[in-house]
Amino acid sequence: MIAYEDIIAAKTRIGAEALRTPLLHSPFLDEIAGRPLYVKPECLQRTGSFKLRGAWSAISAIPDAVRASGVIAYSSGNHAQGVAYAAKAHGVPAVIIMPADAPKLKIDNTRAYGAEVVLYDRYTEDRDAIGDRLAEERNLSLVKPFDDERVIAGQGTVGLEIAEQADELGLDSASVLVPCGGGGLTSGIAIALERIAPGLVVRPCEPEDFDDTSRSLLAREILANASGGKTICDAIMTPQPGNLTFPHLSRLCGPGIVVTEDEVLRAMGLAFQRLKIAIEPGGAVGLAAALFHGEELDTPAVIAVASGGNVDEDMFSRAL
Amino acid sequence: MIAYEDIIAAKTRIGAEALRTPLLHSPFLDEIAGRPLYVKPECLQRTGSFKLRGAWSAISAIPDAVRASGVIAYSSGNHAQGVAYAAKAHGVPAVIIMPADAPKLKIDNTRAYGAEVVLYDRYTEDRDAIGDRLAEERNLSLVKPFDDERVIAGQGTVGLEIAEQADELGLDSASVLVPCGGGGLTSGIAIALERIAPGLVVRPCEPEDFDDTSRSLLAREILANASGGKTICDAIMTPQPGNLTFPHLSRLCGPGIVVTEDEVLRAMGLAFQRLKIAIEPGGAVGLAAALFHGEELDTPAVIAVASGGNVDEDMFSRAL
Numbered sequence: 193m194i195a196y197e198d199i200i201a202a203k204t205r206i207g208a209e210a211l212r213t214p215l216l217h218s219p220f221l222d223e224i225a226g227r228p229l230y231v232k233p234e235c236l237q238r239t240g241s242f243k244l245r246g247a248w249s250a251i252s253a254i255p256d257a258v259r260a261s262g263v264i265a266y267s268s269g270n271h272a273q274g275v276a277y278a279a280k281a282h283g284v285p286a287v288i289i290m291p292a293d294a295p296k297l298k299i300d301n302t303r304a305y306g307a308e309v310v311l312y313d314r315y316t317e318d319r320d321a322i323g324d325r326l327a328e329e330r331n332l333s334l335v336k337p338f339d340d341e342r343v344i345a346g347q348g349t350v351g352l353e354i355a356e357q358a359d360e361l362g363l364d365s366a367s368v369l370v371p372c373g374g375g376g377l378t379s380g381i382a383i384a385l386e387r388i389a390p391g392l393v394v395r396p397c398e399p400e401d402f403d404d405t406s407r408s409l410l411a412r413e414i415l416a417n418a419s420g421g422k423t424i425c426d427a428i429m430t431p432q433p434g435n436l437t438f439p440h441l442s443r444l445c446g447p448g449i450v451v452t453e454d455e456v457l458r459a460m461g462l463a464f465q466r467l468k469i470a471i472e473p474g475g476a477v478g479l480a481a482a483l484f485h486g487e488e489l490d491t492p493a494v495i496a497v498a499s500g501g502n503v504d505e506d507m508f509s510r511a512l
Numbered sequence: 513m514i515a516y517e518d519i520i521a522a523k524t525r526i527g528a529e530a531l532r533t534p535l536l537h538s539p540f541l542d543e544i545a546g547r548p549l550y551v552k553p554e555c556l557q558r559t560g561s562f563k564l565r566g567a568w569s570a571i572s573a574i575p576d577a578v579r580a581s582g583v584i585a586y587s588s589g590n591h592a593q594g595v596a597y598a599a600k601a602h603g604v605p606a607v608i609i610m611p612a613d614a615p616k617l618k619i620d621n622t623r624a625y626g627a628e629v630v631l632y633d634r635y636t637e638d639r640d641a642i643g644d645r646l647a648e649e650r651n652l653s654l655v656k657p658f659d660d661e662r663v664i665a666g667q668g669t670v671g672l673e674i675a676e677q678a679d680e681l682g683l684d685s686a687s688v689l690v691p692c693g694g695g696g697l698t699s700g701i702a703i704a705l706e707r708i709a710p711g712l713v714v715r716p717c718e719p720e721d722f723d724d725t726s727r728s729l730l731a732r733e734i735l736a737n738a739s740g741g742k743t744i745c746d747a748i749m750t751p752q753p754g755n756l757t758f759p760h761l762s763r764l765c766g767p768g769i770v771v772t773e774d775e776v777l778r779a780m781g782l783a784f785q786r787l788k789i790a791i792e793p794g795g796a797v798g799l800a801a802a803l804f805h806g807e808e809l810d811t812p813a814v815i816a817v818a819s820g821g822n823v824d825e826d827m828f829s830r831a832l
Contacts, residue, residue, distance in 0.1 A: 208680070211534055216556060220624065233556075235788040236536060297785070304540065360528065464828070465617070468555040468790040468821030501788030505832040508784070512825040 193439065194341050196387040199348035199380065202249040206349060209281070210245045211237055215357045215495070218466040226486045228493040230361070231479060232354060233469050235501025239305070241427070241475065242350055242377055242499050243267075243274030243337075249346025250335045251278045259284050264332035266290070266319045268426050269298030270500050271337040276307035287332060289323050295426060295504050315420070338376030339434035347377040351384025354495060358389055365391040366493040369449065369478035372396035372405045373428030375437030377499060382444035393491065396441060396448045397477040399425040399456060404432045405441060406448025414438050424453050424507065427474025427500050449488050455480040460511035463498065472503035513759065514661050516707040519668035519700065522569040526669060529601070530565045531557050535677045535815070538786040546806045548813040550681070551799060552674060553789045555821025559625070561747070561795065562670055562697055562819050563587075563594035563657075569666025570655045571598045579604050584652035586610070586639045588746050589618030590820050591657040596627035607652060609643050615746060615824050635740070658696030659754035667697040671704025674815060678709055685711040686813040689769065689798035692716035692725045693748030695757030697819060702764035713811065716761065716768045717797040719745040719776060724752045725761060726768025734758050744773055744827065747794025747820050769808050775800040780831035783818065790828060795820035 215230040222229050234242040251263060262285035265275040272288040279286035286307040290299055291314035303309050310326065312319050327334055336343060358366060368385065370378040375396070382394040396405045401421040408415045416432040423429050433441060451459075456473050459480035463471045471479065478496040481488070535550040542549050554562040571583060582605035585595040592608040599606035606627040610619055611634035623629050630646065632639050647654055656663060678686060688705065690698040695716070702714040716725045721741040728735045736752040743749050753761060771779075776793050779800035783791045791799065798816040801808070 211536070214531055214534060214556065216531070217558065220621075233788075236534065236553075238537065240788055301540075461825075464790050465825075468553075468560055470784050470788040470790065505781075505785075509829055509832060512829060 194344050194383055196383060198341060198345040199352060199384050202342065202345035203349045203352060205252040206245060206248050206346065209248050210349065212353055213237060216467045216469070220466045221462060221483065224483050225494060229482050230495045231463070231467055232350065232495060232497045233467070234350065234497060234499050235469055235471050235475055239273040239277045240500055240502040241270035241274065242347060243270040244277060245349050246343035246346035246376060247271065247274035247278040247335060250340055250342035251275070251282055253342045254333050258333055261331040262286060263335050264323055264327050265335045265337065266323050267337050268429065269294045270427050270502060272302040272307070273298060273305060273502070275335050276302045276305035280306040287326055289319050295502065297504050298502050301502070338374030339436045341436065344376050344380045344437065348380030348384045350377065350497065351381035354381065355385055355389035355392065358392060358495065363493050365491050366495050367489045367491045368392050368394045369397050369481045369494060369496045370394055371428050371475055371477045371497065371499045372398055372448070373430035374434045375405060375441050376434070377497070378445065379437040379440035383440055386444055394445045396445055397481040398428065398448060398450055399423045399477055400450055400452055402429050403448065403450045406450055408433050408438060409442060409445065409448055412442065425456065425474035425477060427472060428477065449481040449485050451477050451480040451485065455484045457511045459483055460508070464512060469498065470501045470503060470508060471498045472500050473507065475500035514664050514703055516703060518661060518665040519672060519704050522662065522665035523669045523672060525572040526565060526568050526666060529568050530669065532673055533557060535681070536787045536789070540786045541782060541803065544803050545814060549802050550815045551787055552670065552815060552817045553787070554670065554817060554819050555789055555791050555795055559593040559597045560820055560822040561590035561594065562667060563590040564597060565669050566663035566666035566696060567591065567594035567598040567655060570660055570662035571595070571602055573662045574653050578653055581651040582606060583655050584643055584647050585655045585657065586643050587657050588749065589614045590747050590822060592622040592627070593618060593625060593822070595655050596622045596625035600626040607646055609639050615822065617824050618822050658694030659756045661756065664696050664700045664757065668700030668704045670697065670817065671701035674701065675705055675709035675712065678712060678815065683813050685811050686815050687766070687809045687811045688712050688714045689717050689801045689814060689816045690714055691748050691795055691797045691817065691819045692718055692768070693750035694754045695725060695761050696754070697817070698765065699757040699760035703760055706764055713766050714764060715766045717801040718748065718768055718770055719743045719797055720770055720772055722749050723768065723770045726770055728753050728758065729762060729765065729768055732762060745776065745794035745797060747792060748797070769801040769805050771797050771800040771805065775804045777831045779803055780828070784832060789818065790821045790823060791818045792820050792823035793827065
């Protein structure tokens, strides 16, 4: 299990390499949400998502001699960019296995951060087999997207900041809505808040047809999504909660909240109009839940994590 | 003249009512700029622009008994929203005189913040005459958009933050590119930096045909723009530098930088793609100068203030 102390250690390793994102606020969004709503814009994080935190935490924890031969990761895009960026900053090579249908911006950026990108078909090929072969051939250290203690601890630094910022605002009771794929960010935040802000309760948020975490929490066991589903929320279309993340989610989180694609697009448009930020679909499910599922919340205030902003112009124009 | 101490006093009055915006960074933008480039996103500020700082500073400085009857301001939009928001938070009425062709979003928001909006035709009517009459009839305190010591001091708090953030980054020599209309933000930042970060030099940035400050700095006297010009940079289409701001600009700033509308739109698109923020045209002239006028800079690094983000969807889509 990951402990609060692991998050503090990750914070020390990350130092100033991750931006301390502010909490944004607009009275117009409060009115829609029916309560004070604060947004943690991790879309402004370096590489455009919170994933840099976990990637930096993991890569900085690998012993120098091992790290020197390089790292490998598989990711639909945001973890890829975080790992590529952190590897480059550490001066080591990175190989990233990405689905061929990932947003072009994410693939291009990953390459631009200096990584070697290997594409695969996510509906027919086994990414793990591809990754295992490359890792063995080149002696690369695997940095998993969420089921890795160092990664979860890194994402948990978002929770440390939320706790501090909520305290500055005098918020001692709030729902913290977190876009949830494999659960690395969600569990990391929940572990941090349990210790230092126990009145802040994490609620995992997911898009329709990818509500594996919400169903797993209800069933008290890990359940998978039906295969073959598609969603505009590419960043969080993970098959099921992680083996490391789920026990934390199960112990610490309130019920999941499931939002529609239309709600996601409306949340993206409102975030542009009222907060002046660009959120990608997968990063907007928490804000969508805050704005349009207020009846599922039982706290006087709400904090939504906007987890990423790596969205193509076409998709963004659709949201506007 | 406004002194550094006035900015510190404004900071104390503003307290936590203004967001301490972060400094954003992207290696992709560094590459275009040809040097490390940091962006201060005041578009994320409450009400969508830095104007909240000056408005709060001014309104909080009016004696209670005087303030109670209300405030009045004229503005193309961002100052309007700042004054409306700050007046509401102080529990006093606000009347805002706005040009009828200001962006609809800005007019709607000003009303939504609780202000009474009076529209006028900026090409045929005299806004000062309208404002003077209303102020007298209702005993309202005028909050000017830039030629007011309290307002300039409030905008100067951006400079305090830039100095702190540059110090954290180890930047002791940089150009600070500031979108310049009447010069309130530009002079406020310059006054703050002179004292606490003398290696950071302010450069006023303007759009073509509204380069009154650049020409005035060269001529060492206040020159006006030709009347009747139009620009997409509505936030900074001011006729000439202010009487209070110009002496500071003249003493403290480097030469102005003039950018094209095409450069402004490209800067907006790159800010969306690389920083995940929405900047309005007038707020993007500093970033445009950083990206496309590097040959006019003589420092190893550059900091661009993105002063506002209140842009309609249509204009933003044009930039994408």
